[in-house]
Amino acid sequence: MFDFSKHHTLLTSLACAAFTPELRSILVFDAPYEGLQRIAEILGEMLTVAGEQKVRCYQLGNFETDDDVWGEISLPGSQNGRGTTFQRLFSAKRGAEETQVIVVPDLTALSLAGTRSLIVLCGADVVHLERNGQSEIWKPEQCWIAGCKSHELGRVSPHLLERFALRLSWKEIAQVPTEAEEERVLWLMENVLHVKRDKEGKRVPKNYLKQISRAMAYESIPNREVLRYVQEHQVNEQYSTRRALTLVRFALALARLEGAERLDTFYINEAAYRLGLEKQKSGERETTEQVEEGGAAQVNGKRNIEEKDVGSEKDTFDQVEVGGKLQGEMQEVQAPQTEQSAEFIDSGKLCDRAYPEDEAAIEREMGSLKLPYTPTTPTRNRQGTIVGVEESNNLNDLALISTILAALRMQKKRGGMEDGLILERSDLRSFRRGQVTENIFLLVLDYTSLRECPGWEETLLPYLYDAYTQRAGIVIVKIGAQESKSPLRAEVTRGRNILEPTVERALTEKRGRATPLAHGLSLAYEQIQRLLQHGRGRAQKVLMVVISDGRGNVPLLASVRGEIHGSVGNEGVEDALREARRLRRLKHIQAVVLNPQPRYYTDLPERLAEALGAGIQAIANASESLRERKVYIQPGDLRTSQGWRGE
Amino acid sequence: MEHEKQITLTLLPYTRIVGQEKLKLALELAYIAPRIGGVLISGKRGTAKSTTVRAFANMMYKKLPVTIPINATEDRVVGGWDVHELVSSKAKKQMGLLEQANGQMIYIDEVNLLDDHIVNILLDVTSTGKLVIQREGLDEQLDIEMTLVGTMNPEEGGLRPQLLDRFGLMVGVEEVAEEERFEVLQTVLDFDRAVRLEKKGETAAFLQEARKEADGLRKEIEGAKGRLEQIQLCREAAKMCIKLAQGFRVEGHRSDYLLALAASAYAARRGDDKAEVEHVGEVADLVLRHRQAGAQQLNYAQWGEQEQIKLVDLLDHV
Numbered sequence: 003m004f005d006f007s008k009h010h011t012l013l014t015s016l017a018c019a020a021f022t023p024e025l026r027s028i029l030v031f032d033a034p035y036e037g038l039q040r041i042a043e044i045l046g047e048m049l050t051v052a053g054e055q056k057v058r059c060y061q062l063g064n065f066e067t068d069d070d071v072w073g074e075i076s077l078p079g080s081q082n083g084r085g086t087t088f089q090r091l092f093s094a095k096r097g098a099e100e101t102q103v104i105v106v107p108d109l110t111a112l113s114l115a116g117t118r119s120l121i122v123l124c125g126a127d128v129v130h131l132e133r134n135g136q137s138e139i140w141k142p143e144q145c146w147i148a149g150c151k152s153h154e155l156g157r158v159s160p161h162l163l164e165r166f167a168l169r170l171s172w173k174e175i176a177q178v179p180t181e182a183e184e185e186r187v188l189w190l191m192e193n194v195l196h197v198k199r200d201k202e203g204k205r206v207p208k209n210y211l212k213q214i215s216r217a218m219a220y221e222s223i224p225n226r227e228v229l230r231y232v233q234e235h236q237v238n239e240q241y242s243t244r245r246a247l248t249l250v251r252f253a254l255a256l257a258r259l260e261g262a263e264r265l266d267t268f269y270i271n272e273a274a275y276r277l278g279l280e281k282q283k284s285g286e287r288e289t290t291e292q293v294e295e296g297g298a299a300q301v302n303g304k305r306n307i308e309e310k311d312v313g314s315e316k317d318t319f320d321q322v323e324v325g326g327k328l329q330g331e332m333q334e335v336q337a338p339q340t341e342q343s344a345e346f347i348d349s350g351k352l353c354d355r356a357y358p359e360d361e362a363a364i365e366r367e368m369g370s371l372k373l374p375y376t377p378t379t380p381t382r383n384r385q386g387t388i389v390g391v392e393e394s395n396n397l398n399d400l401a402l403i404s405t406i407l408a409a410l411r412m413q414k415k416r417g418g419m420e421d422g423l424i425l426e427r428s429d430l431r432s433f434r435r436g437q438v439t440e441n442i443f444l445l446v447l448d449y450t451s452l453r454e455c456p457g458w459e460e461t462l463l464p465y466l467y468d469a470y471t472q473r474a475g476i477v478i479v480k481i482g483a484q485e486s487k488s489p490l491r492a493e494v495t496r497g498r499n500i501l502e503p504t505v506e507r508a509l510t511e512k513r514g515r516a517t518p519l520a521h522g523l524s525l526a527y528e529q530i531q532r533l534l535q536h537g538r539g540r541a542q543k544v545l546m547v548v549i550s551d552g553r554g555n556v557p558l559l560a561s562v563r564g565e566i567h568g569s570v571g572n573e574g575v576e577d578a579l580r581e582a583r584r585l586r587r588l589k590h591i592q593a594v595v596l597n598p599q600p601r602y603y604t605d606l607p608e609r610l611a612e613a614l615g616a617g618i619q620a621i622a623n624a625s626e627s628l629r630e631r632k633v634y635i636q637p638g639d640l641r642t643s644q645g646w647r648g649e
Numbered sequence: 650m651e652h653e654k655q656i657t658l659t660l661l662p663y664t665r666i667v668g669q670e671k672l673k674l675a676l677e678l679a680y681i682a683p684r685i686g687g688v689l690i691s692g693k694r695g696t697a698k699s700t701t702v703r704a705f706a707n708m709m710y711k712k713l714p715v716t717i718p719i720n721a722t723e724d725r726v727v728g729g730w731d732v733h734e735l736v737s738s739k740a741k742k743q744m745g746l747l748e749q750a751n752g753q754m755i756y757i758d759e760v761n762l763l764d765d766h767i768v769n770i771l772l773d774v775t776s777t778g779k780l781v782i783q784r785e786g787l788d789e790q791l792d793i794e795m796t797l798v799g800t801m802n803p804e805e806g807g808l809r810p811q812l813l814d815r816f817g818l819m820v821g822v823e824e825v826a827e828e829e830r831f832e833v834l835q836t837v838l839d840f841d842r843a844v845r846l847e848k849k850g851e852t853a854a855f856l857q858e859a860r861k862e863a864d865g866l867r868k869e870i871e872g873a874k875g876r877l878e879q880i881q882l883c884r885e886a887a888k889m890c891i892k893l894a895q896g897f898r899v900e901g902h903r904s905d906y907l908l909a910l911a912a913s914a915y916a917a918r919r920g921d922d923k924a925e926v927e928h929v930g931e932v933a934d935l936v937l938r939h940r941q942a943g944a945q946q947l948n949y950a951q952w953g954e955q956e957q958i959k960l961v962d963l964l965d966h967v
Contacts, residue, residue, distance in 0.1 A: 024841075068720050094652065118719060121759065128656050128703070130716040132725035132746060135732030139713065141656050161802050164694040221842070229834050243824060243833050244695035250834060251841075369806035371762050392766065393723065411735045412785060428785060 011276060011350050012175045013206075015168065016041070017214050018255030019145070020048035025167045025251060026145040027124050031152040031353070033172040035107055038149045040205075041170075042105045045145060047204055049101055051211040052218060056100045060091060062116040063107065068390050069404070071119045072133050092123060093131065094140035106148035110157045114389050114436075117162060117371060120146070124165040135411070155358060156365035156503075163359045167248045169278070171353040213259065222257035224250060224265040231267050245357070249273055278356040364503045374436050394432035404431035440542045442533050443469035443476050443500070444591075446526050448550035449513035450482035455598040457622035458549060459509070462596065465547050470500045474545070477529050478505065481522035481550070484512040491561050492522035494529060519554025520577035521561035527585050534590055544591040548614065549621070551598050552606030554578040575606065582613035596621050653713055658847065661840050662859035663704035664866055667832045668825040669697055674915075675818045675935050676705045679796050680754075681874045682914040685817035685907060686775070687797030689760070689808075689939065691950070692822030698800040699758055706754055708863045709870065714798070715750035717771075719762045726767055729785050742787070747780050750795040760799030761806050768812055771797070775815045803950075813950075817907050818932075819939040821952060873917040880913040882924045889929045889964070896963045897956075898942035907936045930964045 019025040026045075030038060039059075046057040062071075073090025096102070106112055112120070123129055123142045131138040148166065150158060204211070232250055250265075253273035257265045274280045355361075374389060391404045409429040416424040443465070452458055469476065476497040480486065486493055497505045530544050554574035558581070560566040585593070593616035597607040611618040666673070675688045690698045706714035717726060728745025735741070746755065747770075757763060757771075774780050774793055782789040797815060801808070813819075825833055843853035890908035909924070911932040916924040934957070939950045 072720055118762065121762070122718060122720070127660065127700070128713065130718045132716075132718055132721040134722055135724060135729070135743065137725060137743075139653050139656065139716075141659065159805065161694055161805050221845075223842070224838055226831075226835065229831055229838075232834065233831055242695055243697075243830070243837075246830070246834055247837055250838060254838075371805050373762075373764055411730065411732050414735060414737070415730075415740055415786065 009210075010175075010348050011352060012041075012170070013044070013210065014256070014259065015170075015252075015276060015352055016045050017048055017210070017217070017259060018252060019168065020045060020214055021052040021218050021258070022251055022255045023143060024125075025248070025255065026143075027166045028145075028147050028168045028170055029109070029163065029166040030147060030149050031155075031169065031171045031173075031358075033149050033170075035149070037172060038105055038107060038147055042103045042147050044206055045147070046103050047206045048211065048214055049103070049145065051214045053215075057103060058100050059103045059105060061105045061107065062091075062112060062119070064111040064113050064116075066091075066113045066116050067388065068115045068118075068133070071115050072131060073136060092119065092129070092142070092144075094138045097140050097143060102144045104144050104146050106146070109148045109150040109162070110154045112148075114371075114373070120148075120165065121162060121371065125167070152358060154365075155362040158359070159366055159370055160359060161371065164244065168252075169353040169356065169358070171351075174278075174349060174351050174354050216261065217255075217258040220258040220261055220263075222254050222262055222265045222269075224254065228265055228267060228270060232270055235270075249277065249279065252277065275350060276352050278351055278353040363507065366503075373434070388433045389436050390434040391431050392434045393428075394430045395427060396432075397430070399432045399435070401431045401433045405429055441469070441472045441474040442530075442544045443472075443474040444479070444526060444529060444544055444546045445477070446479045446481065446522055446546065446548040446550065447508070448481040448517060448519060448522070448548075449484070449511060450515070450517045451549065451551035451553070451598045451600065452513060454601070455621050458596065458598065461619065461621045462547065462549070465545070465594075466500055469545070473499060475533075476500055476502070476505050477526075477533070478508045479522045479526050479529070480508060480511065481519055482514045482517045484514040486514060488564055489514050489516040490518055490521075490556050490564060490566060492518050492525050494525055516556050517554050517574070518556040518561045519550060519552070520558040520574060520581050521556065523548075523578055523581035523585060524558060524561075527581065527588070530585070530588055530591060534588075542590065546585075546591055546593040546614075546616075547596060548593065548610065548616065549596045549598065550607070550610060551600040551603070552578065552610040553600070553603055579609060579613045582610055586613065586615040593617070594619055657707050657713060659844050660703055660707050661700055661837075662856065662863050663701070663708040664862040665836055665840065665855075665859045666697060666701050666704060667836055668829045669701055669822060671935070672698070672701055672820045672822055673705070674918075674932075675820045676702065676798070677870055677873075677918060678911050678914040678932065678935070679798070679818060680705075680709060680870060681877055681917055682910050683794060683796050685796075685910055685914065687799070687816045687818070689813070689816035689819045690798070690800045690822055691803050691819065692800075693802055693804065693824075696822045696824060698822055702754075702756055702798055702800060706756065708867050710753055714754045714756040715746050717746055717755065717757045717763070717767065719757075719759050719764070721746070721764075721767055723766065723770065724784070726770055727780065727784065728782050728789075729787065745780075745782070747774055747793055747795070748791060751791070751793050752795065754796045754798055757797070757799040759801060759805075760812075761801040761803075761808055768809065772811055772815065813939055814903075816939070818911065818935040819950065820935060821938065821950075870918070873914070873920075876917045877914060880916050880922070880924055882909050882913055883926075886912060886924050886926050886929050889926045893929065893933055893937065893960070893963055896959065897937050897940070899937060899940045900942075904936055904940045908933065911936055926964065930960065933960055933964075 019028065028041070028045075030041065033041075042059050046059060049057045071091050073093065090096075092102075106116070106120070123144060124146050126142055129140055129142045146166065152171070155163075229250070232246060249270065250273075253269040254265055256272055257269045262269070271280065391401045394400070405425070406423065408431055409423055409425050412426070412429070413423065416426075445462075445465075468474075476499065478495045478497075479492055480495060481492045482489070483493065495504050495508045526546065530546070533544065534542075552575065554577065555570060556566065557570050557573040558577040560570070585591070593614045595607055595611040595614065595616050595618045597611075597618055597620045599620055600607070608618060610616075663673075672690060675690075679685045679688045690702070692698055703713060706712070724743075724745075726746050728748055729743055731739075731741040731743040763771075775795075775797060778792060778794060780789075780791045780793045782791070799816065807813075839855050843855040846853040847856060887909060890905045890912070893908060894902075894904045908929055912924040912928040915928045915932050916922075919928075921928070934952045938952045938956075941956070
């Protein structure tokens, strides 16, 4: 009898997804691209056995438009002599001919068109396509495998994340005592995801596939007591029908995989543990024979599954190759012993926490799923990323192909084609572009200089307000923040506008101990260069505000190396001033230093401002009244009286 | 068509949807009195919004609702030429979605993600009652009457106030009450099993019984629609409509009318002869939720304990 506890958690869970359509949306955290591909291939092989037609893998990336995904008319006569065809990824016809496995390498970088298509398709009962003359309705049955870095989860809308039934942590499914990523990847690929194909070109062992097709014939029925158990024990505080259903469906799939006739609490507990809803395995089930002890993935106690022959063949599941060892008897999964003596453990979990997005800090902007706002008046510079096509009544930013295709439909009626294409105003199409950020607000914030400087936020506020009204993009260089990954290095946070939650979080961080000022200014230099010089959507102007007392105590080399040796003297200060002079040479930036008025080394902020070529403004400290504050520059002055450097 | 029929067979029947009584009531009232103008359903993902709308349409119209998806283009919404025929030198008109939905429900899933351009077209048609097609050489004007139903997740942004105003009723949907959660689980799993059985060609008692009940419910609602014109709104109820609108500081007089209409539809639904104050009280939150002062931004279109206390207070002081 098949016992799923003897096989790697990942493979058995993918098997469950293969024959349970509601589980075919998987979010994978921190996986390399090859890992996502391999998971897609494995799932594809399993789907074939689960009765699905031809399985094909596709990828959705960061550049697809609506026309790529949903189709646009192709040139007549180009496809098998037919008059018109639509080239598209999703359609009723494609859905009828093949089962699609869609891989999204990075959910945070998915194009807007791709994101909106995922919203419409993933987990939906029915899809309507009403575009460019096409009108179709069908039931979508794609499988979705999306990658996402766990620390970037806050950048994805929960409205999107809720569509994924299963969560899978790459780090969890192959735990190693070291953090050696390569070792983990290698072990997982070789021992679980089966790098080598067999003679028939399959990765998944044959008897495994056989069990999946057998599981299709089973129908485990949940009874009321089990469902009450789910209600009382397994749901977390924030109840969700969808999540409760996922738990039960996953448990049902495990039961079917084992050929169990009924769903009991054992499977609920097993499913909950795998999903990360439970910290430890709990619950026992009645077994007819005692299972050997030891190992991470084993069943304690007894089982209630009836021992019976399934099919006429002798059940050879116990001989599935696990961890490079052929197992002739029912044994627990052992960690394979490699020459490096790494002990790889199957934790039995797919993810440490079932729904990590519930605790992720919000880092996305509001309305991230909406199409970008299109101004009614044409702008001179249309440099934003192309996100689609829209009708137009002028020749600005013409989308040539779409215009021609629009005209093509009417040519017969207009009597065109032989003498050339007849274009009318109604055919004109222009590109729909993402928002262009022309102004950048770059804040270099030295947290360690704010100790006796309670008025810094008030002094900064006019600049923030200015950034808001200018719809400026935001870059914050954080120097000496307590939460930095390395105290010797500065970090950069970016936001599309001042309202993003990441900006607020950056402004409220606590101070650390070291002040890598030179590294922070070096990062500022890199950021400005990139923003002003690279890409189609490059910015036009940068306002840089530096809040620092100039007392950098980490030399630039120490920041680069990540380690510091001996005493540094004034090397940190000198390095910072040198980087400041480098910044001064850049064009199209306007800089101001907000002086925290330190008690010691009072000349350093002014030296820093001089090196930057910046104006200077004092921040009120605790002992100074408003009237005594020395104010040299107001934000509005930067654009009017002084102009922008470089113009 | 056959394909669509296959899909409708896999929809959870309306009579098997657990809870969500306010949502169901709003859909039924909008059907009984189409002049109400439509229903906006706001709630998080996984709260059976789309399921309920499709199930209701399947029950009443015997098919899926005409649907505007978020990536719809103008030619499909308004109507135009059949592309395949056109390139083959035949000028054959392709009916747009608005024309298809004439006299019926038109459904927009994720209405707050709809393209601004399509929103403008919807606003135009719903406010004037006329569909003007002037594109690609076409020149037509049609009278259109339809019930606009939209679903949305408010976390992804609000609606323009002009579009919000086109919806006569608004429902805020939340997760089911604790005592209903068990029934929801049981129902969905029974439904999953029933669909699997039907796909294998077997008979599923679960679905057969549900469809029979749906037939009965449809006749009830059709009967209520037929009785609507005979329902009289009593004077006290009419005064209460005005009082509630004033109490919740609603601008304009449209909400007075909608309260009266919704109360009459509710009375017809219940099989009563007259619309009384109690009927007005039952439908007040559906009409006033998105019209009360401060509700222009959808984040503030709440109906919580405070609003309910205010309503009870106003109703008590008749």
